[in-house]
Amino acid sequence: MNRAERPPVSYFTIWVWLVILIAVGLLFVALPISKLAAVAVIFTAATIKAGLVVRHYMHLRAQPVMLYAIAGVPVMLAVFMVLALVPDIAWRP
């Protein structure tokens, strides 16, 4: 791990943010808001959490673009599979 791979903030600070985001997810489940809004917040929080772990704990922020591609292509394929099939599932007769 070279200097560039170290996160701009401490690992502990990132852990604190991860805990805060877990709490945010749990809080929005309990709040009397619409299900859609709660789901949107919960999955946004989950995506940010995953981003923090991947970028800072896995040090992807300091890696070459090729490593982003190795990790990113399967993610995009999985997301594309779901998005492409949702219309068939949601609007089937």
Next chain:
Amino acid sequence: MMSAIAAAGQPQQMEGGIAQLPIGRVGIWWFLASEIMVFGGLLGSYILSRIAAGGWELERAHVNTGLAAVNTLILVTSSFTIVKAHSAVEAEQHTRARHFLLFTVLLGLMFLCNKGYEYSVELAHGFTPATGLFWSYYYAMTGLHGLHVLIGVAVNFVLWTLAGGRGWATVQQRVEYAGLYWHFVDVVWIFLFPLLYLA
């Protein structure tokens, strides 16, 4: 001959576009890419099946959200401890690194114990993989993830043992690779938790 032996102890370097990276790091990212496809396919089919079934609200009400939240905290904390172990290895603070590896192993075991308890309660209430599609997905996804946690615990335990015996030369780079795998297991849970327990 001597230089060949000395080189064998060092991580090999990739040639080409990502030439500056140790070949082992690139290898573990390729492995993680294949794992993303496995879990991506499973999570994607769960989402689609759930939309098709109309939400599975009744089934989801029977899972233990509190215990799963504790498990999320445990895994996130174990990600912190393994990255601190990696950091300590880089700083050649061997005792500190061993302590963080041991913390990671213990947190992984705590996760598995909690999951085992959760399974036992659900099975006692009659929720088996054959109960319905939600429970089939639930046991398949959490079971596959649990298997990954178990493998991670075993790998980290072996590294902790080797580090105490034959010294650091054999494990230095492997702590980073084990850490990358462990973080991936954490990221998978970060998405499993809302999908199965919150949404």
